[in-house]
Amino acid sequence: MVLSSYGIFSMEFSTTEIFVFSALISAVDPVAVIAVFEEINVNEFIFVNVFGEALFNDGVTVVLYQMFKSFTLIGAENLEPIDYAAGVLSFLLVACGGAVIGLIAAFIVSFITKYTNQVRILAPVFIFVIPYMAYLTAEITSLSSIIAIAVCGMAMKQYVKGNITTTAANAVKYFVKMLAQSSETVIFMFLGLSTMSSNHYWDTAFVVATVGFCLLYRTIGVLAQCFFLNKFRHKKFTKIDQLILSYGGLRGAIAFGLAMSIPATIMARQMFITTTIVVIFFTVFLQYLDYMMSGVEDIAGQQGHYSLRDNFERFNAKVLRPILMRNEKKKNFDASSIVRAYQKITLEDAMNLTKMQKAEHKRISALREYAIRQELRFGDGTYVNKGYEKDLSVNDMTVTPQQKQLDKVLASGENVDGLYALFSELLDRKLKELNTTRGQVKVNNEEEGEDIQDDYMRQMATSSNAVSSLTSHNQLNLTIS
Secondary structure (H helix, E strand, C coil), X not given: CHHHHCCCCCCCCCHHHHHHHHHHHCCCCHHHHHHHHHHHCCCHHHHHHHHHHHHHHHHHHHHHHHHHHHXXXXXXXXXXXXXXXXXXXXXXXXXXXXXXXXXXXHHHHXXXXXXXXXXXXXXXXXXXXXXXXXXXXXXXXXXXXXXXXHHHHHHXXXXXXXCCCHHHHHHHHHHHHHHHHHHHHHHHHHHHHHHCCCCCCCCHHHHHHHXXXXXXXXXXXXXXXXXXXXXXXXXXXXXXXXXXXXHCCXXXXXHHHHHHCCCCCCCCHHHHHHHHHHHHHHHHHHHHHCCCCCCCCCCCCCCCCCHHHHHHHXXXXXXXXXXXXXXXXXXXXXXXXXXXXXXXXXXXXXXXXXXXXXXXXXXXXXXXXXXXXXXXXXXXXXXXXXXXXXXXXXXXXXXXXXXXXXXXXXXXXXXXXXXXXXXXXXXXXXXXXXXXXXXXXXXXXXXXXXXXXXXXXXXHHHHHHHHHHHHHHHHHHHHHC
């Protein structure tokens, strides 16, 4: 708006119209980000942060776009303060409402797939149909459909995967990935066709300003947020992480789709569409082809522990998983990490106590030698010194062979550190073996059964025969008894 007031651009636009363009150009494409990050093999920490930001950025962008488009249709001169307040409230309602719809749909799918083990073909059907119904429900109720489907997918991953077989889960995963890539390809195909259209309005100043401000303000936003978050995070954002986050703002399908849906009443519509296409080409193709991030190596991550997440894990293990998953029983939270930390602290305290006993033994020996030199030794084994009185029994001065060997080990600091590292390693190994054994027992006890079959009639007959056999067996037991 500041540059427009100086008459730099060839076409004029209002404040609400530039807000519409600002909202749509802020949409980051998650699929493009995934494609680039898979090529450069970034670590999980960066991947989750950038992909999560891109995913929810799209949902927020669509909500802001719809709000500013409504302001444009009303007219900037007709807007009142109550309209701005209603816009902020509607933004919160649309975003939170979409998340609630997604959670409800995810819980419904999880609960249904818990009881579809007899007819396995139904589970993938519900996995696709119910989330799509959640998407349509959010659209009908004017809530955020993108946030609804994203939250639904994240919640389903927690529970649905445990209710279906591994083969079915892989089939669903690859089908969804193929569908996503196909949809992205179709959108970029339309993007290419739109590029060759003659209905473009080119404004060099507007295009250059848009590309420059997109890069500048994303960098400023990333640096400012990382500076603030690093004060509270256990895992800090390094400079390389911030560079990747700044460089990962690739525009794509969402921005292009919103640009094509700009109302025809906006006079600068064609200029906005042309500029959006240029920004997409610049961020996706130019930033991707120059391989600026190709030299970034994997960064070793360190997982932090937070009370909020631990509380959710306890609630998840005790309440949600037994309700929404088939082969899941109510269990307590796995506290192996707490046991490991407690054992290490106890071992360290024992080492410190041993060192203190060694120092006390040296002090007693020195006092005994001093008493002998002063010829103040009595038959009952009591030592008395002028100005200092202390009773020392003969047992305190007796040194066992085990104490001599321990003193020899503790004589060097390297021996102490090596002993501490050895006990810690043995403890970690034992806990890992216990967890592995527990997992193997659980897998062996589970009945795998057959996966999705092509002969559905045979599968239904097999299930019916199993039920009939069980009924006959129960009747026979009743007759015998």
